[in-house]
Amino acid sequence: MSAADLPDDEPAPQFPAAFRSAVAGRLAAGGYAVATWEPGGVNVRPPGGGDEQYIGLANLYRRAKAADAAEWPELIDGFLDRLARAVAAPDIPHDLMTVADRLRPRLGRPFDKRAAHPWGIPLPGTGLEITLVVDFPHTMAFVTDEMLKRSRKRGEDLLDVAVENLRNATPADFFDRASPDHDIYLGHTGDSYDAARALLVEELMPDSPAGFWVAVPSRDELAVWPVSFPAIKDVHGLHLFAVENFREHAYPITDDVFWVWHGVWHPFITLKDGDSVIDPPELFVEALQALEGPKPQ
Incomplete structure (x- = not known):
């Protein structure tokens, strides 16, 4: 299978009976027969017979948890439709x-x-x-x-x-300020490349002398906070955002928060034993000096 957004590469969950029943019902409606269930997905026999196919369901389950059960049939049908389209995706050219x-x-x-x-x-x-x-x-x-x-x-x-x-492909208004109280910016287009735009943060954001804190909890989320002295006391809030969205959203990437300065990424906040641990690199002190400006002679 060539589709990039279909296989699940995250830890496999154990699906509740209601979710499995809903998936089985929509599979049956599409002509598929459930062969066996696995912790992270299901093996099915396609319409008309043939070899069994494995369908990873972890990302679908993340979406289902955030939706009302009445919405599950439409959600599952959409997922299966995308799966069918992906299997029939155009061949990659030789060059x-x-x-x-x-x-x-x-x-x-x-x-x-x-x-x-x-x-x-x-x-x-x-x-x-x-x-x-x-x-x-x-x-x-x-x-x-x-x-x-x-x-x-x-x-x-x-x-x-x-x-x-x-x-x-990035719109000029890609980033929106998250709230009037903090200058945290969220980028979201829904084109499956929002997290990848973290590679362009220093181009897309106004200049920030001490760099940016960056969170990419899932494929479709990017949060950026310019480093400032007032923000330092609240930066753990960005980590809470990353942890929650990493846990709840489809296509998770990481719950860490990074510091990006002059094109170099540094770990800044990580989750250890359930607690947010801030561990700035030594270079961060030098960056803060850039915020203070040159010292008087």
């Missing part, structure tokens, strides 16, 4: 440069190295990975080493193309 305008970067957790692994590079200081995808109208496909080999291109070179495409 990726023929779809260069469709390339996009993705930011997420590293894939299980035991599985088929797309091309990717780590984002230093985060534990996250930048991958490449080819964007289609209803789905996306990861770029693999084999695709790069056929195209005679390096992943790093195509990443530059993908980032430029994302830059051009």
Whole structure:
């Protein structure tokens, strides 16, 4: 399966009976027969027979938990429709440069190295990975080493193309201020690349001498807070936002908060034993000095 947004790479939940019943009912309505359930999904027999197929349900369950049970049939039907479209996604051309305008970067957790692994590079200081995808109208496909080999291109070179495409696809009013009390900004377009726009934070935001705190709890969420002295006492609130949305939303990425300064990412707040732990790097003191301005001679 080539769709980037369908396999679940998060810890597998145990689904409650009501959710399983709802999924089984919609599968049956679509002609699928449930073979066996697994902790993170279900094995089904497709309409007309054939080999069993595994459908990961963890991300769907995250959405269902946030919705009324009466909305589940429509939610499940939409998920299965996207699944069918993804399976029928266009083939990737032999030369990726023929779809260069469709390339996009993705930011997420590293894939299980035991599985088929797309091309990717780590984002230093985060534990996250930048991958490449080819964007289609209803789905996306990861770029693999084999695709790069056929195209005679390096992943790093195509990443530059993908980032430029994302830059051009980002509206000028991408960020909205979250509240009048704090200058926290949220970015959301719903195009599946909002978290990836964290790679453009220092371009998209007005200049901030001491950098930015950045949270990417899920694929479709990006929160940014310019570093300031008044904000320091409340920055833990950004971590609470990250923790809650990482836990509740589909396609989770991380509940950490990072500090981004001059293009370099640093861990800043992490969750340890249920508590938010602020651990700024030594370089953060130097950044705060930039807020104070030059010292009088």
